[in-house]
Structures are given as structure tokens and as C-alpha cells.
Amino acid sequence: MVNQRQVLKPAYKVKSGDIIKVVIPEPKQLSLVAQDIDIEVVYEDEHLAVINKPRGMVVHPGAGNFENTLVNALLHKFSGRLSSINGVIRPGIVHRLDKDTSGLLVVAKTNEAHIKLSEALKSHQIKRIYYALCEGVLKEDSGVVDAPIGRHPVNRLKMAVVPNGKEAVTYFEVLERFDKYSFVKLRLKTGRTHQIRVHMSYIGYPLLGDSTYGRAKNEFGVQGQVLHAGEIEFVHPITLKALHFSADLPEYFVEILNMLRNRNNK
Structure with a gap:
């Protein structure tokens, strides 16, 4: 509000003496739903997992899309045993694939594995x-x-x-x-x-x-x-064993x- 009136045009130029009132809504608490969605786990241990993502599936939630993503499936599959490095929106996600790109991606279960996998990705070792x-x-x-x-x-x-x-x-x-x-x-x-x-x-x-x-x-x-x-x-971040997977x-x-x-x- 400017001088108790709603300003509809973004081009309005603020003048000296204008009284501006802004109402900032309370942030909504974000909670992702664990969904029983069938996904192919190519490999799994206590530190990480390798997933064969199907074509058409979004990797993690985004604006207006908080369901039916790979993350929703992972939350159910691994019952919360995912790294928290990337926050609540992208738990366990080390790297992504586009929605319509199918295939393999690695998921971190622990923060230690996540950090080391991210470093390996950055240094082109994956x-x-x-x-x-x-x-x-x-x-x-x-x-x-x-x-x-x-x-x-x-x-x-x-x-x-x-x-x-x-x-x-x-x-x-x-x-x-x-x-x-x-x-x-x-x-x-x-x-x-x-x-x-x-x-x-x-x-x-x-x-x-x-x-x-x-x-x-x-x-x-x-x-x-x-x-x-x-x-x-890639080399396993904890066991240091060389791993290779194909789909x-x-x-x-x-x-x-x-x-x-x-x-x-x-």
C-alpha cells in the first residue's frame, strides 16, 4: 500500500513523503510426503544408493510440484535414511537428471557420503x-x-x-x-x-x-x-571400492x- 492505496502499476515512482505499507505473510511450513512409488534401485548400501530413474519423473520438488517426484519415492523407500546436506527439498540428491532424461543417478544416505560424492563430482571423478x-x-x-x-x-x-x-x-x-x-x-x-x-x-x-x-x-x-x-x-566415498553400474x-x-x-x- 502507498498512502493507504494499493499500487497496481510496477512503474509507480516513489515520492518523498510517501507512506509505504508492506504485509509479509508468515512462511508456510514445508513438509514432503513419502509416497509409495515404484523405483528401480540398482545398488544400495548403508552409505548410498544408485537409482535408475524413469523418464517423466522429476528428481526433486519445486514450485507447485511437491508430489510424485523421485524424492517423494526415496523418502518412502529409505524411510528418511537420506543425507540432509541439501535440506528438506532435496534430501540425498547429489546430482540431477532432467525430467525426461532416464537413467542412473547416485543418492547419498549419509552426510559424509554426500560431501565426498559432491567433491568427486566437482573434481570430475564421477x-x-x-x-x-x-x-x-x-x-x-x-x-x-x-x-x-x-x-x-x-x-x-x-x-x-x-x-x-x-x-x-x-x-x-x-x-x-x-x-x-x-x-x-x-x-x-x-x-x-x-x-x-x-x-x-x-x-x-x-x-x-x-x-x-x-x-x-x-x-x-x-x-x-x-x-x-x-x-x-565412481569410487565409493567410504569403502574406496571402484564401482560401475549400467542401465x-x-x-x-x-x-x-x-x-x-x-x-x-x-
Whole structure:
């Protein structure tokens, strides 16, 4: 309120002598619900777990979305035995996958494991391999995209390659070529938000189904990027044992590949 009247225009310029009244509501107590949602646990011990996240599942709650996330499932699965480093919204979450990206991610059960896993992630000691289907036929058999990523200068909901962005490096290898697509294997040196999606779009080969960084529609009717975190490798933060896990491509991904292979053979 300004001078006991509600100001509707943000462009209102405050004048000397104005009396401004602001009412700040009491903060709402946040409580996440543990939900019995079926998730695939690839590995588990007292310190950590490796999860194969399904496509379409959000990793942790956010604005307006506090249910049916991976965190809700983890709270039920592990009965609160998750690290508290990232607070109540992201218990146990060391790193994330986009909603429509399926595959492996590691979850910390203890704070000690969480801290050490985060340090390993920051120093590029956690090896992550992804598989994707790109639009267009890549000419090179392998290569590297070394281009800094930051917030898009116009659309703040997107990321982009920008001069003042953070270092971002993606290695790619072509596994199969089709008439209009490439099946690729990707390895991350860094882990920026949307890194693979931004980098592949930047070099002219956006991921199939990625309406944010590629085309709005596709011939397969896929909504969301065709991207799978297929392998993860790291040293156990407590036992120091070398661990490697892999997860098969999801069924929808295999079906598209088979359609393209059949088309190639005709």
C-alpha cells in the first residue's frame, strides 16, 4: 500500500513523503510426503544408493510440484535414511537428471557420503555415460564440444552457449547413423544444467524430442528429449571400492532405434 492505496502499476515512482505499507505473510511450513512409488534401485548400501530413474519423473520438488517426484519415492523407500546436506527439498540428491532424461543417478544416505560424492563430482571423478538420438547425421565419428554454458540472455528458462558462461565440455561418439538421425554415446567432463541438450543443439544436432532446444514436433511423436544416462562409474566415498553400474535403454528408446534400423535395411 502507498498512502493507504494499493499500487497496481510496477512503474509507480516513489515520492518523498510517501507512506509505504508492506504485509509479509508468515512462511508456510514445508513438509514432503513419502509416497509409495515404484523405483528401480540398482545398488544400495548403508552409505548410498544408485537409482535408475524413469523418464517423466522429476528428481526433486519445486514450485507447485511437491508430489510424485523421485524424492517423494526415496523418502518412502529409505524411510528418511537420506543425507540432509541439501535440506528438506532435496534430501540425498547429489546430482540431477532432467525430467525426461532416464537413467542412473547416485543418492547419498549419509552426510559424509554426500560431501565426498559432491567433491568427486566437482573434481570430475564421477564418470557418466549417456546415450542419445540426435536429429541429423553427424559426419565425424567422434569429437568434443567445448563451449561455455550460462543462462540464456533472453529466455531465462533456457540455458545457452554464452561467452561469460561456465566451462562445459561434452565428448561424443557416433554409434549408428540413420537416414536423418544419429545414435550417439556421450561423456560429460562437466555437469552444467541441460549440458548435452545445449551442446548438441549448438553444433546443429539437437536431441530428438527436445522442443526446448530443437524442433517442436517429430515423426515419432516423442515429447521430451531421447536421452538416457546409461552408465555411472565412481569410487565409493567410504569403502574406496571402484564401482560401475549400467542401465539398459528404456523400451521406447529401443523401439525407435529398431524402427530406424528397419528403415535402413529396406
